[in-house]
Amino acid sequence: AKGLGKARYAVFDTSMHAQAVALLQMETYLRRAVERQEFQLHYQPIVNLKTRELVGFEALIRLWHAERGFISPAEFIPVAEETGLIIQIGTWVLREACRQMYEWQQKFTAARNLKMSVNISPKQFRQLDLVTQVEQNLRETGLNARDLKLEITESTLVENADLVASMLKEMQALGIGLSIDDFGTGYSSLSYLHRFAIDTLKIDKSFIKDFNTDGEKSKIVNTVIVLAENLGIDVIAEGVETAEQAYLLQELKCQFGQGFLFSRPLDAQATEALIAAKLEC
Numbered sequence: 001a002k003g004l005g006k007a008r009y010a011v012f013d014t015s016m017h018a019q020a021v022a023l024l025q026m027e028t029y030l031r032r033a034v035e036r037q038e039f040q041l042h043y044q045p046i047v048n049l050k051t052r053e054l055v056g057f058e059a060l061i062r063l064w065h066a067e068r069g070f071i072s073p074a075e076f077i078p079v080a081e082e083t084g085l086i087i088q089i090g091t092w093v094l095r096e097a098c099r100q101m102y103e104w105q106q107k108f109t110a111a112r113n114l115k116m117s118v119n120i121s122p123k124q125f126r127q128l129d130l131v132t133q134v135e136q137n138l139r140e141t142g143l144n145a146r147d148l149k150l151e152i153t154e155s156t157l158v159e160n161a162d163l164v165a166s167m168l169k170e171m172q173a174l175g176i177g178l179s180i181d182d183f184g185t186g187y188s189s190l191s192y193l194h195r196f197a198i199d200t201l202k203i204d205k206s207f208i209k210d211f212n213t214d215g216e217k218s219k220i221v222n223t224v225i226v227l228a229e230n231l232g233i234d235v236i237a238e239g240v241e242t243a244e245q246a247y248l249l250q251e252l253k254c255q256f257g258q259g260f261l262f263s264r265p266l267d268a269q270a271t272e273a274l275i276a277a278k279l280e281c
Protein backbone atom coordinates (compact mmCIF):
# COMPACT_ATOMS: atom_id res chain seq x y z
CA ALA A 1 0.00 0.00 0.00
CA LYS A 2 2.91 2.25 0.84
CA GLY A 3 4.51 1.65 -2.57
CA LEU A 4 1.26 2.41 -4.32
CA GLY A 5 0.89 5.71 -2.50
CA LYS A 6 4.36 6.69 -3.54
CA ALA A 7 3.72 5.75 -7.17
CA ARG A 8 0.53 7.73 -7.17
CA TYR A 9 2.30 10.73 -5.76
CA ALA A 10 4.94 10.47 -8.47
CA VAL A 11 2.27 10.40 -11.19
CA PHE A 12 0.50 13.36 -9.66
CA ASP A 13 3.75 15.29 -9.43
CA THR A 14 4.70 14.60 -13.05
CA SER A 15 1.34 15.67 -14.39
CA MET A 16 1.42 18.83 -12.27
CA HIS A 17 4.83 19.57 -13.69
CA ALA A 18 3.72 18.87 -17.26
CA GLN A 19 0.74 21.14 -16.73
CA ALA A 20 2.92 23.97 -15.44
CA VAL A 21 5.25 23.61 -18.42
CA ALA A 22 2.33 23.61 -20.87
CA LEU A 23 0.92 26.72 -19.22
CA LEU A 24 4.26 28.50 -19.44
CA GLN A 25 4.66 27.52 -23.10
CA MET A 26 1.20 28.83 -23.86
CA GLU A 27 1.95 32.07 -22.05
CA THR A 28 5.17 32.57 -24.03
CA TYR A 29 3.36 31.76 -27.24
CA LEU A 30 0.51 34.18 -26.50
CA ARG A 31 2.95 36.95 -25.63
CA ARG A 32 4.64 36.49 -29.01
CA ALA A 33 1.30 36.31 -30.80
CA VAL A 34 0.33 39.63 -29.21
CA GLU A 35 3.59 41.24 -30.32
CA ARG A 36 3.33 39.88 -33.85
CA GLN A 37 -0.41 40.53 -34.07
CA GLU A 38 -1.16 36.97 -35.08
CA PHE A 39 -4.75 36.88 -33.89
CA GLN A 40 -7.72 36.95 -36.20
CA LEU A 41 -11.41 37.47 -35.70
CA HIS A 42 -14.11 35.25 -37.08
CA TYR A 43 -17.75 36.29 -37.09
CA GLN A 44 -20.76 34.12 -36.33
CA PRO A 45 -24.16 35.27 -37.62
CA ILE A 46 -27.01 35.89 -35.19
CA VAL A 47 -30.42 35.54 -36.83
CA ASN A 48 -34.06 36.34 -36.23
CA LEU A 49 -35.56 32.86 -35.70
CA LYS A 50 -38.85 33.73 -37.34
CA THR A 51 -37.65 35.54 -40.45
CA ARG A 52 -34.13 34.05 -40.58
CA GLU A 53 -32.86 37.53 -41.19
CA LEU A 54 -29.33 38.33 -40.16
CA VAL A 55 -29.32 40.77 -37.24
CA GLY A 56 -25.65 40.81 -36.32
CA PHE A 57 -22.48 38.90 -35.54
CA GLU A 58 -20.51 37.69 -32.56
CA ALA A 59 -16.78 38.30 -32.95
CA LEU A 60 -14.77 35.22 -31.95
CA ILE A 61 -11.00 35.27 -31.67
CA ARG A 62 -8.84 32.80 -33.59
CA LEU A 63 -5.20 31.78 -33.29
CA TRP A 64 -3.11 29.45 -35.46
CA HIS A 65 0.07 27.97 -34.04
CA ALA A 66 2.93 27.25 -36.44
CA GLU A 67 3.21 23.63 -35.23
CA ARG A 68 -0.01 22.90 -33.41
CA GLY A 69 -2.37 24.48 -35.91
CA PHE A 70 -5.64 25.92 -34.63
CA ILE A 71 -5.78 26.61 -30.90
CA SER A 72 -9.26 27.02 -29.46
CA PRO A 73 -10.01 30.19 -27.50
CA ALA A 74 -11.54 27.87 -24.90
CA GLU A 75 -7.92 26.79 -24.31
CA PHE A 76 -6.00 30.05 -24.59
CA ILE A 77 -8.43 32.65 -23.23
CA PRO A 78 -8.20 31.19 -19.68
CA VAL A 79 -4.38 31.43 -19.93
CA ALA A 80 -4.66 35.00 -21.19
CA GLU A 81 -6.90 35.80 -18.23
CA GLU A 82 -4.55 34.11 -15.77
CA THR A 83 -1.50 36.00 -17.06
CA GLY A 84 -3.16 39.38 -17.60
CA LEU A 85 -2.53 39.21 -21.37
CA ILE A 86 -6.28 39.39 -21.83
CA ILE A 87 -6.01 43.15 -21.43
CA GLN A 88 -3.93 43.59 -24.58
CA ILE A 89 -5.81 40.87 -26.45
CA GLY A 90 -9.18 42.29 -25.41
CA THR A 91 -8.19 45.79 -26.49
CA TRP A 92 -7.22 44.46 -29.93
CA VAL A 93 -10.46 42.43 -30.28
CA LEU A 94 -12.64 45.41 -29.47
CA ARG A 95 -10.77 47.66 -31.86
CA GLU A 96 -10.76 45.19 -34.73
CA ALA A 97 -14.44 44.22 -34.33
CA CYS A 98 -15.54 47.88 -34.34
CA ARG A 99 -13.26 48.78 -37.24
CA GLN A 100 -14.51 45.85 -39.32
CA MET A 101 -18.19 46.49 -38.62
CA TYR A 102 -17.85 50.13 -39.56
CA GLU A 103 -16.07 49.17 -42.79
CA TRP A 104 -18.93 46.82 -43.73
CA GLN A 105 -21.50 49.45 -42.88
CA GLN A 106 -19.75 51.91 -45.17
CA LYS A 107 -19.57 49.35 -47.95
CA PHE A 108 -23.06 47.83 -47.71
CA THR A 109 -26.25 49.70 -46.91
CA ALA A 110 -27.71 46.40 -45.76
CA ALA A 111 -25.08 46.17 -43.01
CA ARG A 112 -26.13 49.45 -41.41
CA ASN A 113 -28.59 47.90 -39.01
CA LEU A 114 -26.38 44.97 -38.06
CA LYS A 115 -24.84 44.83 -34.61
CA MET A 116 -21.44 43.57 -33.55
CA SER A 117 -21.14 41.63 -30.29
CA VAL A 118 -17.79 41.46 -28.53
CA ASN A 119 -16.84 39.19 -25.61
CA ILE A 120 -15.43 41.01 -22.59
CA SER A 121 -13.68 39.02 -19.84
CA PRO A 122 -14.28 39.74 -16.15
CA LYS A 123 -10.61 40.79 -15.85
CA GLN A 124 -11.13 43.57 -18.40
CA PHE A 125 -13.46 45.25 -15.94
CA ARG A 126 -10.50 45.67 -13.58
CA GLN A 127 -9.30 48.41 -15.92
CA LEU A 128 -10.79 51.49 -14.42
CA ASP A 129 -10.61 53.27 -17.76
CA LEU A 130 -12.47 50.56 -19.68
CA VAL A 131 -15.43 52.82 -20.42
CA THR A 132 -13.15 55.58 -21.69
CA GLN A 133 -11.33 53.02 -23.84
CA VAL A 134 -14.57 51.79 -25.36
CA GLU A 135 -15.75 55.34 -25.99
CA GLN A 136 -12.46 56.33 -27.59
CA ASN A 137 -12.57 53.18 -29.67
CA LEU A 138 -15.99 54.10 -31.05
CA ARG A 139 -14.83 57.60 -31.82
CA GLU A 140 -11.70 56.42 -33.60
CA THR A 141 -13.32 53.64 -35.63
CA GLY A 142 -16.49 55.60 -36.40
CA LEU A 143 -18.84 52.85 -35.24
CA ASN A 144 -22.08 54.02 -33.66
CA ALA A 145 -22.49 52.97 -30.02
CA ARG A 146 -25.88 51.42 -30.74
CA ASP A 147 -24.22 48.99 -33.15
CA LEU A 148 -21.91 47.60 -30.48
CA LYS A 149 -22.93 45.00 -27.91
CA LEU A 150 -20.73 43.75 -25.13
CA GLU A 151 -21.10 40.14 -23.99
CA ILE A 152 -20.33 39.70 -20.33
CA THR A 153 -20.71 36.65 -18.12
CA GLU A 154 -22.56 36.26 -14.88
CA SER A 155 -19.22 36.14 -13.04
CA THR A 156 -18.48 39.71 -14.19
CA LEU A 157 -21.66 40.86 -12.46
CA VAL A 158 -20.91 38.98 -9.28
CA GLU A 159 -17.27 40.08 -8.92
CA ASN A 160 -17.00 43.64 -7.71
CA ALA A 161 -20.68 44.25 -8.34
CA ASP A 162 -20.90 47.93 -7.35
CA LEU A 163 -18.01 49.05 -9.51
CA VAL A 164 -19.16 46.94 -12.46
CA ALA A 165 -22.70 48.30 -12.09
CA SER A 166 -21.50 51.87 -12.40
CA MET A 167 -19.28 51.01 -15.37
CA LEU A 168 -22.15 49.26 -17.12
CA LYS A 169 -24.40 52.21 -16.47
CA GLU A 170 -21.91 54.49 -18.19
CA MET A 171 -21.70 52.09 -21.15
CA GLN A 172 -25.47 52.09 -21.38
CA ALA A 173 -25.56 55.87 -21.28
CA LEU A 174 -23.31 55.82 -24.34
CA GLY A 175 -25.90 53.65 -26.09
CA ILE A 176 -23.95 50.38 -26.04
CA GLY A 177 -25.92 47.15 -25.67
CA LEU A 178 -25.20 44.65 -22.91
CA SER A 179 -25.71 40.90 -23.20
CA ILE A 180 -25.36 38.24 -20.55
CA ASP A 181 -23.41 35.37 -22.09
CA ASP A 182 -23.82 31.69 -21.20
CA PHE A 183 -26.94 32.54 -19.23
CA GLY A 184 -27.91 29.84 -16.77
CA THR A 185 -24.43 28.46 -16.13
CA GLY A 186 -23.34 30.86 -13.42
CA TYR A 187 -24.73 32.50 -10.39
CA SER A 188 -27.12 35.26 -11.17
CA SER A 189 -30.75 36.00 -10.56
CA LEU A 190 -33.34 38.01 -12.36
CA SER A 191 -32.81 40.84 -9.90
CA TYR A 192 -29.35 41.15 -11.46
CA LEU A 193 -30.85 41.59 -14.89
CA HIS A 194 -32.90 44.43 -13.60
CA ARG A 195 -30.17 46.04 -11.55
CA PHE A 196 -27.62 46.03 -14.35
CA ALA A 197 -30.12 47.07 -17.04
CA ILE A 198 -29.22 44.19 -19.33
CA ASP A 199 -30.85 44.19 -22.77
CA THR A 200 -30.06 40.70 -24.06
CA LEU A 201 -29.73 37.21 -22.59
CA LYS A 202 -27.86 34.50 -24.40
CA ILE A 203 -29.15 31.14 -23.22
CA ASP A 204 -26.17 28.84 -22.89
CA LYS A 205 -25.87 26.06 -25.45
CA SER A 206 -25.94 23.39 -22.74
CA PHE A 207 -29.68 24.14 -22.35
CA ILE A 208 -30.33 23.99 -26.08
CA LYS A 209 -28.53 20.69 -26.52
CA ASP A 210 -31.14 17.89 -26.21
CA PHE A 211 -33.77 20.32 -25.06
CA ASN A 212 -36.22 18.83 -27.53
CA THR A 213 -36.11 15.50 -25.69
CA ASP A 214 -35.28 16.72 -22.20
CA GLY A 215 -38.46 18.07 -20.60
CA GLU A 216 -36.55 19.62 -17.73
CA LYS A 217 -34.37 21.68 -20.09
CA SER A 218 -37.26 22.91 -22.20
CA LYS A 219 -39.04 24.04 -19.02
CA ILE A 220 -36.01 26.08 -18.00
CA VAL A 221 -35.67 27.59 -21.47
CA ASN A 222 -39.35 28.45 -21.52
CA THR A 223 -39.16 30.08 -18.09
CA VAL A 224 -36.17 32.20 -19.11
CA ILE A 225 -37.92 33.35 -22.30
CA VAL A 226 -41.15 34.28 -20.51
CA LEU A 227 -39.39 36.16 -17.72
CA ALA A 228 -37.07 37.95 -20.12
CA GLU A 229 -40.04 39.04 -22.19
CA ASN A 230 -41.70 40.48 -19.10
CA LEU A 231 -38.56 42.45 -18.34
CA GLY A 232 -38.26 43.68 -21.93
CA ILE A 233 -35.07 41.71 -22.49
CA ASP A 234 -34.20 40.04 -25.82
CA VAL A 235 -33.24 36.37 -25.87
CA ILE A 236 -30.70 34.68 -28.10
CA ALA A 237 -30.46 30.89 -28.04
CA GLU A 238 -26.86 29.74 -28.45
CA GLY A 239 -25.72 26.49 -30.04
CA VAL A 240 -28.73 25.93 -32.31
CA GLU A 241 -27.68 22.95 -34.40
CA THR A 242 -30.88 21.38 -35.71
CA ALA A 243 -33.99 22.57 -37.52
CA GLU A 244 -36.07 20.97 -34.77
CA GLN A 245 -34.36 23.05 -32.09
CA ALA A 246 -34.93 26.20 -34.13
CA TYR A 247 -38.59 25.31 -34.63
CA LEU A 248 -39.19 24.57 -30.94
CA LEU A 249 -37.41 27.74 -29.87
CA GLN A 250 -39.59 29.73 -32.18
CA GLU A 251 -42.66 28.04 -30.70
CA LEU A 252 -41.45 29.22 -27.29
CA LYS A 253 -41.24 32.76 -28.74
CA CYS A 254 -37.48 32.95 -28.58
CA GLN A 255 -36.62 35.80 -30.97
CA PHE A 256 -33.01 35.14 -31.91
CA GLY A 257 -30.68 32.24 -32.52
CA GLN A 258 -27.03 31.52 -33.16
CA GLY A 259 -25.50 28.19 -34.07
CA PHE A 260 -24.13 25.82 -36.66
CA LEU A 261 -27.62 25.39 -38.18
CA PHE A 262 -27.43 28.95 -39.47
CA SER A 263 -23.70 29.31 -39.87
CA ARG A 264 -20.36 28.45 -38.32
CA PRO A 265 -18.16 31.39 -37.39
CA LEU A 266 -16.76 32.76 -40.69
CA ASP A 267 -13.53 34.56 -41.50
CA ALA A 268 -13.79 38.22 -42.53
CA GLN A 269 -13.85 37.43 -46.23
CA ALA A 270 -16.64 34.86 -45.97
CA THR A 271 -18.59 37.17 -43.66
CA GLU A 272 -18.34 39.95 -46.18
CA ALA A 273 -19.51 37.61 -48.94
CA LEU A 274 -22.52 36.69 -46.79
CA ILE A 275 -23.40 40.34 -46.24
CA ALA A 276 -22.97 41.08 -49.93
CA ALA A 277 -24.99 38.11 -51.14
CA LYS A 278 -27.98 38.02 -48.88
CA LEU A 279 -28.97 38.91 -45.40
CA GLU A 280 -30.58 35.61 -44.59
CA CYS A 281 -29.02 32.44 -43.23
Ligand code: C2E
Binds near residue numbers: 077182
Ligand atom coordinates in the same frame (compact mmCIF):
# COMPACT_ATOMS: atom_id res chain seq x y z
P1 C2E B 1 -18.85 31.87 -26.20
O1 C2E B 1 -18.72 33.33 -25.99
O2 C2E B 1 -19.96 31.17 -25.54
O3 C2E B 1 -18.90 31.71 -27.80
C1 C2E B 1 -19.73 30.78 -28.46
C2 C2E B 1 -18.96 29.53 -28.76
O4 C2E B 1 -19.87 28.52 -29.24
C3 C2E B 1 -17.94 29.70 -29.88
O5 C2E B 1 -16.83 28.86 -29.58
C4 C2E B 1 -18.70 29.18 -31.10
O6 C2E B 1 -17.86 28.75 -32.15
C5 C2E B 1 -19.44 28.04 -30.47
N1 C2E B 1 -20.63 27.66 -31.23
C6 C2E B 1 -21.39 28.44 -32.03
N2 C2E B 1 -22.43 27.76 -32.52
C7 C2E B 1 -22.36 26.51 -32.02
C8 C2E B 1 -23.17 25.33 -32.16
O7 C2E B 1 -24.17 25.30 -32.86
N3 C2E B 1 -22.76 24.23 -31.47
C9 C2E B 1 -21.64 24.23 -30.70
N4 C2E B 1 -21.32 23.10 -30.06
N5 C2E B 1 -20.85 25.33 -30.53
C10 C2E B 1 -21.22 26.45 -31.19
P2 C2E B 1 -15.33 29.37 -29.72
O8 C2E B 1 -15.20 30.33 -30.85
O9 C2E B 1 -14.46 28.18 -29.66
O10 C2E B 1 -15.13 30.24 -28.39
C11 C2E B 1 -15.13 29.62 -27.13
C12 C2E B 1 -15.15 30.64 -26.03
O11 C2E B 1 -13.94 31.41 -26.01
C13 C2E B 1 -16.26 31.68 -26.18
O12 C2E B 1 -17.50 31.14 -25.77
C14 C2E B 1 -15.75 32.77 -25.28
O13 C2E B 1 -16.00 32.47 -23.94
C15 C2E B 1 -14.25 32.70 -25.54
N6 C2E B 1 -13.89 33.71 -26.55
C16 C2E B 1 -13.88 33.64 -27.90
N7 C2E B 1 -13.47 34.79 -28.46
C17 C2E B 1 -13.23 35.65 -27.42
C18 C2E B 1 -12.77 37.01 -27.34
O14 C2E B 1 -12.54 37.71 -28.34
N8 C2E B 1 -12.63 37.53 -26.08
C19 C2E B 1 -12.90 36.80 -24.96
N9 C2E B 1 -12.74 37.39 -23.75
N10 C2E B 1 -13.32 35.53 -25.00
C20 C2E B 1 -13.50 34.96 -26.22
Ligand code: CA
Binds near residue numbers: 119151181
Ligand atom coordinates in the same frame (compact mmCIF):
# COMPACT_ATOMS: atom_id res chain seq x y z
CA1 CA C 1 -20.04 35.06 -26.22
Ligand code: CA
Binds near residue numbers: 181202204238
Ligand atom coordinates in the same frame (compact mmCIF):
# COMPACT_ATOMS: atom_id res chain seq x y z
CA1 CA D 1 -21.90 32.01 -24.96
Ligand code: CA
Binds near residue numbers: 182204205
Ligand atom coordinates in the same frame (compact mmCIF):
# COMPACT_ATOMS: atom_id res chain seq x y z
CA1 CA E 1 -20.84 29.12 -23.87
